[in-house]
Amino acid sequence: MVSFAVVVRGSPLAGQGAWAALRFCEAAVAAGHTLVRVFFHGDGVESANANRVLPQDEADLLPRWQQLHASASITPVVCVSSALKRGILDAREARRSGKLETLASFMEIGGLGQLIEATTMADKVVCFHDG
Amino acid sequence: MTDNNPESTARKSVLFLFTASPQRGTAARDGIDTLLAYAAFEQPVAVLFHGEGIWQLLPDQQPELAGRKSIYKALTALPMYDVNHIYIHERSLRQRGVQPRQISFDNAHYVSDDDMRALLRQHSLVLRF
Numbered sequence: 001m002v003s004f005a006v007v008v009r010g011s012p013l014a015g016q017g018a019w020a021a022l023r024f025c026e027a028a029v030a031a032g033h034t035l036v037r038v039f040f041h042g043d044g045v046e047s048a049n050a051n052r053v054l055p056q057d058e059a060d061l062l063p064r065w066q067q068l069h070a071s072a073s074i075t076p077v078v079c080v081s082s083a084l085k086r087g088i089l090d091a092r093e094a095r096r097s098g099k100l101e102t103l104a105s106f107m108e109i110g111g112l113g114q115l116i117e118a119t120t121m122a123d124k125v126v127c128f129h130d131g
Numbered sequence: 132m133t134d135n136n137p138e139s140t141a142r143k144s145v146l147f148l149f150t151a152s153p154q155r156g157t158a159a160r161d162g163i164d165t166l167l168a169y170a171a172f173e174q175p176v177a178v179l180f181h182g183e184g185i186w187q188l189l190p191d192q193q194p195e196l197a198g199r200k201s202i203y204k205a206l207t208a209l210p211m212y213d214v215n216h217i218y219i220h221e222r223s224l225r226q227r228g229v230q231p232r233q234i235s236f237d238n239a240h241y242v243s244d245d246d247m248r249a250l251l252r253q254h255s256l257v258l259r260f
Contacts, residue, residue, distance in 0.1 A: 007258075009161075042161045082161065112168035120143060120174070125256050 003034040005122035007115065011043035012061055015130030018047050022061050022068075024126065029072045037118035038065075038076040040107075043130070045088050048078045050104040062104055069106040077110040078103065144175040146254035149184035153202040154194065159187055162260025163205045170212040177216035178209070179242070179250055185223045188234045210238065218242045218250060 006025055010017015021044075025035055040048055047061060054060050068074050078088060087102060090109045094101040103109060119125045147166045151158035169176050180188060187202050194201050209217065217239040224231065224241075231241060242250065251257060 009158075009260075041165075042157050081164065082157070085157075112165055113172065115165070116169055116172050116174065119145070119256060119258075125258075127258065129259065 001033055002028075003036050003121070003123045004028055005036045005115075005118035005125045006038045007125065007127040008038065008040045008044035008047065009042045010128050010130040011046045012052075013046070014043060017128040017130045018044060019061060021128035022047075022064055024128070025068055025074070026064070029068065029074075035072065035074050036122040037114065038074055039110075039115045039118060040076060040078045040082070041115070042079075042082050043086075044128075045078050045083045045086055048076065048083065048088050048104050048107050049086075049102050051100075051102045066104070066106050076107045077114050078107055079115070080109050080111055083109055142173075142175055143255035144177070144253070145169055145256045145258060146250055147176060147178040148251075148257055148259040149178060149180050149187060150182045151260055152183040152186045153192065154197060154199060155183070158260045159184070159202045160200070160205075162258075163202065165258065165260070166214065167205075167208070167212050170209075170214050176214055177218065177250070177254065178214065179218040179220065179247065180223070181220040181247070182223050185219065185227060185229060188219065188236060188239075189229070190235055206236075216240075218246070220244075220247055 006021055008018060008021040012018040025038060028035060065076060084093060089099055089101055090103040091101050147162060149162050153159045166176060166178060187206060190203055192203055215238060217236060219239050219241050221241045221243060
């Protein structure tokens, strides 16, 4: 069994990175591996926006992340500086800036220290990009 | 310096592979911020500029004209964070008509394709931006 740290840098509306990351995590958990951390960074944080409204015939990855959170106790971490500049705010940041909370409720905002900690601990680090 | 042993979890050597042009999205900025964070946490780091990433190295850019912040200024801070392993892929420069003299990173090493392969092998972790 392998422990993985997964870094998601791809936007859900750009390339395949965001979806490939989700499917990788689902497959890793199904195969009995451990996810030390899922870290959304750069355009990847767009996956954490709970306010996205998709047409009915387009798949949404947020419910699948939530399922993974429920079944495997994975709380994805969203990079704070990437998130704030893209309008992804948790309750605290929303209060502080007087804007709306948009972060998916089962995710949390964190710093690069959490990425460093995860890549230090994990056996393998896998990054998902768009290009 | 090299550490390929997954059992040794305390310090992994990290190679930052910078491949994004400075004005494309936030990758270049994200890369430098992440590199400086690893350096601040005293992780052994090195940085390799490759492909479009070499545009980050040119001085005299005016990113503020495009409403953006300078990447170059952040790069010049690397020695202050004890980031001393700076590599530039030579062929990437030549392909883009950039001369080494246009780049003012005194402590940078110019590397060949073979050197690059060796760097990718030597580090326990590669983070590409």
